[in-house]
Amino acid sequence: MTDFRFIPITPHPLLSPYVAKIHVFESSGRLPAEDRKLIVPNANFKLTLTYRNGIVAGIGDKTFIQGENKLSLTGLIDSPVMLDAQQDAQTGTIIIEFNPLGAYRFFHLSYAEVKNQIIELPELIGKYAEELQSRLVDANSITLKLQLLQNFLIKQLEKTVADPIYDYCIDRISGTAGVLSVAQLEKETGYSSRWLHAKFSEHLGTGPKNLSEIVRFKQFYGAFSAGANYQRLKEHIYHHYHDQSHFIRAFKRFTGSTPTDLQNSMNELATKHYTS
Incomplete structure (x- = not known):
């Protein structure tokens, strides 16, 4: 039987108005084939770091693969998602979920183009995300990875103004x-x-x-x-x-x-x- 757990993380106070939740997901492997791996839309954008193993997500008729040590952004989802580990092995993922108030405060994107999509962050914002992704790979603890991610978001927040x-x-x-x-x-x-x-x-x-x-x-x-x-x-x-x-x-x-x-x-x- 596959063991898994969600570990809740308290967002930094500067991020809390815009971040719905942060959690670390850890799993001993893939879920049983007969289990339904359903993720239902909740109106949140998601910034995901796969620090151990990767994930595979089915959204509509499209399949998205996020490999190990990749940083990806999931746009607004309005259809059911089927999710599983890429390999039948230990899996570790950090997920930061932005509420509908939050995403535009961190990223300057065409949000219609990322709707129902999972896209690697360097493809969306370029070199800065590539550098962050490299630093996350080198970080040797979950605590440090979380610190790097939240510091990045705080800096992004400083660049924008409210609408x-x-x-x-x-x-x-x-x-x-x-x-x-x-x-x-x-x-x-x-x-x-x-x-x-x-x-x-x-x-x-x-x-x-x-x-x-x-x-x-x-x-x-x-x-x-x-x-x-x-x-x-x-x-x-x-x-x-x-x-x-x-x-x-x-x-x-x-x-x-x-x-x-x-x-x-x-x-x-x-x-x-x-x-x-």
Whole structure:
């Protein structure tokens, strides 16, 4: 049986407004072939360092391979991901997840181009990332690797300024658990839906409606993956979805399964990744 664990790391105070979580994932090898290695979208970007072994991720019809000692950025994901170790051997990965408020504060990218993609960081930002990747290889402890990564992000943060309109919209979507309409955002900000969509595409890679759908579903999947029975969750569906069929469509979109099918095939990787 494959042993694995998620070790939570407290972000540096300067990063905490923008970093949803940091954790170290360690595994003794690949998960059993019959296990479903499902990672469900949670609206976070991910900076990943594979310091031992590599990982293979399937997103839609594409497969991404991140080799050992590589630093990669995962853009906004809005479809289910299947994840496993590259080799059946000990695996170690550091994962820094940026909330929707955070990614644009660290990287100057075309975020629409990295949506549903995993791309090595040197390809995106060049020589600085190559130098960081080399230093991470030479760092002889997890603690030092984490320090290097967080120092890099703090320096990146110093180069950018906040976008108050975008930040306001993100706070409102998060604060309403994704039920706030784009029409309401138009009313509150005074900007058109077209302008807001362009702003979100610039900083996030997708529009506010799509983000709201992910955030809305996140409330349910968080409880579901923590062990709440689907039948129990049904009574809350109508606060967030028009009807049960609307919810089932969202569930299939983000997990690839119906609630019943997924409940019968859930495993520890899927639950711990989401709740860690």
